Amino acid sequence: xxxxxxxxxxxxxxxxxxxxxxxxxxxxxxxxxxxxxxxxxxxxxxxxxxxxxxxxxxxxxxxxxxxxxxxxxxxxxx
Numbered sequence: 001x002x003x004x005x006x007x008x009x010x011x012x013x014x015x016x017x018x019x020x021x022x023x024x025x026x027x028x029x030x031x032x033x034x035x036x037x038x039x040x041x042x043x044x045x046x047x048x049x050x051x052x053x054x055x056x057x058x059x060x061x062x063x064x065x066x067x068x069x070x071x072x073x074x075x076x077x078x
Contacts, residue, residue: 019043021069026062
């Protein structure tokens with residue numbers, strides 16, 4: 001997954017972890033859904049928005065869900 005980079009005073013670039021992870025969620029019936037990680041989002045420095053970077057763009061139905069990153073996010077679905 002690509003990371004957003006933030007410039008510091010030394011003009012060097014350091015990786016900034018995403019504020020949210022983007023998932024495409026499709027419902028599979030019987031109260032089950034399938035979650036696929038498709039990108040990430042970073043807060044703007046002024047706090048007035050997000051930059052959304054999608055590594056995959058869903059073409060079928062479903063929805064895009066933004067979740068805060070955690071170790072449990074990789075175990076979504078089923």
